[in-house]
Amino acid sequence: MKFSVIVTLKKDVLDPQGKVVSQTLKNMGIKNLNLVRQGKFFEIDIDETDPIKAENQVRVMSEKLLSNQIIEDFKISRAK
Amino acid sequence: MKFSVIVTLKKDVLDPQGKVVSQTLKNMGIKNLNLVRQGKFFEIDIDETDPIKAENQVRVMSEKLLSNQIIEDFKISRAK
C-alpha cells in the first residue's frame, strides 16, 4: 500500500530555504509572488493490506522519524 | 492563489536519503516497509486570480528553479 507524507515547517518557524527560494524567484522576474515555503515529501510503500493498520504505521514513522515535531507538522495521504 | 509543487527523483536515480531513512525505519522495527523515497515539497502563494495564468507561472518556477529536470520530475497541484 502506498502513502505520501508531506512534512512542513510550523507557521512560526523561520524557513531559510523558502526565503532564499522566494527571493531568487523574485529576482528572476516573478513579481507577484507572495510566499514560498519549502518542506519534505516522502513516498512510502508498505506491505500491509489493511488500510487502517497501514496508515497507523505511517503515522508512527512520521511522528518518530520523518518529522521533528518541535518545528514541523506532517500530513499523510494514501496514494492512488 | 495557492499551489503546491512536489519534486521527486526520477525513477532509477539513486536516492541516498530515502535509502538511509528506509534502513532506519526498518531498524526501528517496521519490518514490512518496502520502499521510501524522499522528495521536496513547496507551498507557493502567488498574487494572480486567473488560475491558468497562475499555474503557468508556477510551472515556469518549477522548471527553472525548483526542480533539476535532469534527475527530477515535478507535479503541481492547486491547493484548496
Add this chain to the structure above:
Amino acid sequence: MIITKDQIKAHGLKEEEYKKITELLGREANLVELGIFSAMWNEHCSYKSSKIHLKKLPTKNDIVIQGPGENAGVIDIGDDDAIVFKIESHNHPSFIEPYQGAATGVGGILRDVFTMGARPIALMNSIHFGSPENKKTQNLLNGVVSGIGGYGNSVGIPTVGGETKFNSTYNENILVNAMAVGHVDKNKIFYSKAKGVNKSVVYVGSKTGRDGIHGATMASAEFDENSEEKKPTVQVGDPFTEKLLLEACLELMKDKSIISIQDMGAAGLTSSSVEMASKGKLGIELNLSEVPCREKNMTPYEIMLSESQERMLLILDDKKENAAKKIFDKWDLDFVVIGKTTDTNRLVLNYNNKKVADIPITALADEAPKYERKWAKSKISKNKIKVKELKKIKIEDALLRILSSPNHSNKSWITDQYDQIVMCDTIQKSGGDSAVIRIHNKEKAIAISVDSSANYCKADPKSGGKQIVCENWRNLISVGASPLAITNCLNFGNPEKPKIMGEFVECIEGMKEACEFLNFPVVSGNVSFYNETNSKGINPTPVIGGIGLLNKLNKIINMKLKKTNSLIIVIGKTIGHIEQSAFLQENFKIYDGPPPEINLTNEKNNGLAVLKLIKDNLVLSAHDISSGGMLTSLAEMSMASKIGLKIYKPKKLIDSIEYFFGEDQGRYLIEIDKNNRKKIESLLKENNIFSEVIAEVQNDIFEVEKMFSIKVSDLYNSNNQWYHKFNAIK
C-alpha cells in the same frame, strides 16, 4: 542475434574495430559482449590515442614506489611513509549536472586512493568555466563548487586547494579535475593485480543501479520489449556510503586477507574485473545473478555497464570471507561473493544459470586498439606586441584590473564552502602557493599544488607543457618543500584531428623535458579527450598536480609579509616578456604572440637556491611570480598579510609596464631581514643566481616610488569583489 551496423556505431566502435572483435572471439559477439568491448575499448579505458605518447614521460626514480598503471601513483617520503595520489577528470558529467558530476568526480578519485590502502588526507581540484558573460557559467560554477564541497565535506577529507579559471573556450565544455592525496605505510600498499586460481571475487559497497549506462543501451533491440522508458541516468553521489566504504576497506586492510582490490570506476564491473584478471594473467568467472541490484529486472548488459558509484571489487584469500563479511556488516554495506578467479584467461559471465558472455581477457586489454594518430605541428606566433604602441594605461589601473578580474580575484567565496581543516593536519589552506598538510602524528608535512596554463599551451604547446611543470615545481618550493613527483590530467579536444593531436604530442614533449630535467617524475594521471562541442575543441589544458616534502615543520614558509623594514628580493632575471600575459589579456584582450620561454637550467638553479635559503632560515616569506607578473605577485603578498610595500622605481633600461607585468619564468620573490642582505646576496652570487633588491616592507601603503600609491585595503577590496557582483546578477 546478429549485431547491426547501427549497434556498432551506437557503441562508439568503428566497423574495423568490430571486425577485429569477431576475429578475437572467433565468432560474432552478442550484445553483452559488444557492450563490454565498447566499454573496454573506448578512449577512456584503453587510452588508444594517447598510450604511445604517454610512454615518453619519465615515471621512475628512487622515490617512486608505483608509477602509472595502478589506481594511483605512490611515492616514498621516508620512515615507511608513502604518499598515494592521482588526479582525474569528470568534465562531461559536470557539464550535464554540475552538482552531481563534480561530487561523483571527487568520490571516484578518493576511491582510487583508498583502494591502495591509503587514508585520503587531502583533496584538490582544478576547475575551468566558460566566460562569466556566458549564461550557463553561473549555474555551472555554483553547482560544481557545491558538489565538490558537498562530497568532500561529508566524507571528512579537507579540500585544501585548487584553481578556478574562466575562458570562453570552456563555454560549452567545462573542466572539472579532482585530485586526491593519501597516506599509507609503505609496507601495506594494496594493488589491483589478481593472484591465485579459485579465489573468491567479492562485490562490496552500494547496490548496482542503472546509473550512467550509456545512450548505447537505448539503441539496442533487446530493450524494445520493455515498455518502460529508460533514459540514460546521471550518477548521483552518496558520500555517506563512500565514508563507510572507506572505513570498511581500511579496516579490512589491517590484516592480510585482500589479495587484490579495485574500485569500480568508469565502465564499472567490466573494467574492474578485466583489469584485475589482466594484470594477474588469470581468468575470472562471475555469476551476475548474485550482484546486488537496486532495481528489479536488471539485465546482464546493464549490470556489467552500470556506473553506480561507491562500489569495489575484492579478491580474497582462502577462508577469509567470514571475517571480512563481518567488517562490511558492521558498516552496513553489501558484501557478496559473485565469482572466482580461474586459469582460463577468459572473462566468463553467467546469469540465471546461462552463460551470457565468454571473452578472452587479452582481447579486452592487451589487444585493445592502439592508434598512432596523425598529428600536425602547431603554428607558433612570433608576433611581438609593442607596449608603447598600445593605448596609454596607468600602471595602478592595470594592476587593479588584473586583481579584480575573474581569473585573478580572490577565491575565498569558493574555499569558504570547503571544510579545509577537518582531520586537523592542515598547516596551510588554499590561498598560498601550495597547500601544506602534516603527516598525522609526525614532524613532517607534504605540500600540494595544482596548476595549468591553457593560454600558454594554446600559444605554444611544447613550451606550455614545460611551463606548467615548472610552475608547479616553483609553487612547491615557495612553501619550502622539496618537489618530489607529479600526477597529470590532460584535457584536450578530439584526438582524431591532427591539429589537436599535435597539441597533445607537443605538450607531452614539453612536460617530458621539464620532468626529466627537474627529476620530477609522473606517477599517475588521466587523459580526457573529446572536450569539444559543435566541433570546437577547448584550448589544450594539461593540469599538473605536484607533491613536495617538508622534512621539518619549522621550515614551512608562506607568502605573508612578516615585518616592516624587511627587504624584498626578486630571484631570477626580469626581461619583460609581455606576450600572453595577464596584462595584455585583462586590459586589452590581446592573446597573440609566443608564451615566455622556459630555461630549465635557470629554473632548477633558481628553485634550488630559494630552497637552500629557506632551509638556512634566511627567508621570511616567499611567493613565485606567475600570471600577472611581478607587480601582481607583490600585491598578492601585501594582500595576504595586509602589510604594505615600497617598490623601487625600475631602472630606465626597461619599460615599466614590461618590467612590472612581464611573465618571465623561473622567478621568485622572497622577503628577507635587512641584516642578512649581504650574506644572501653573496650566496646567490656564488651560485650564479641573478637577484635584485626591489622593495621594502612598510605599513599599509602599497606604492611604486614616484609612480603611484594605494592603500592595501583598497587592493584587497578590488581583489574580493568580483564574485559577489557576478553572483548578484541573475
Add this chain to the structure above:
Amino acid sequence: MKSSVIVFPGSNCDRDVAVALEKLQFKNSMVWHKDTELPKSDLIVIPGGFSYGDYLRSGAIAAKSNILTEVIDAGKKGALILGICNGFQILIECGLLQGALLRNSGLKFISKNIFIKVQSNDNNFFSKYKRNDVLKLNIAHNEGNYFTNKKHLKELEDNNLIPIKYCNEKGNIDIESNPNGSINNIAGIFNSKKNILGMMPHPERMIDKVLSEEDGLGLFSSLMN
C-alpha cells in the same frame, strides 16, 4: 578523568576530538553507535561530522541509535555531555537540548574562522576563560542556524544558558558577525542544569600551535577540572 567519544557512521571529527582530549590527558575511549553500554566516563563527547550523511535532518537518524538511550540516561543523571557541530544537532534531535538547527541563512556550507564571545564562565565548560573573552574558532556546517521559540529564548537568556555568541574580532555581537542567521547570534547553548553543552564551532580545531591558534584549549582544560 575519563572521556568517551561516540562514533556514528559518518562521524568525521571523532579522531580530531580524541586528539584534543588526549592532549589534555583524558583517558579516552571511542564508543561505536551500535554498542549498548557506555563505558564509565566523566565526559561524553558527540563529535562533528555527517552522521548518516546528514540525510533527512542532520542528527535525526543518529538520535535513534542504540547508544543514544544510554547517553540520554547519563545526561539526565548529570553527566557532562559536549556536542560539537553535528553533535549539537544530535543533542537537539534526541531532545537533550531544545530548539532547532536550521539551514544556514545563506544556504551554503560555511567553513571559516569566526569569533565568539564568552558570555558566562560559571560552568564546567568555560571556567578557564574570562567573561567577555573573544575566541577565534573554526566553523564548518550547513545547518547551524539556531532557532527556538520566544519563551525558550527568554529562558536561555535569563538563566545564562547561552555561554557563547558570535561576534566580530573586537567582541561586538552584531548582524555582520553572525555567520549563519542564528537567533541572537547564538553559537552554543546549555540545558537548564548546564551539564550538557551543544556548540557549532569546533574547539578541537584550535589546540595546536603548528596548525592554528589555541583558543579552543581552554574548553578542554576547563572540563579536565
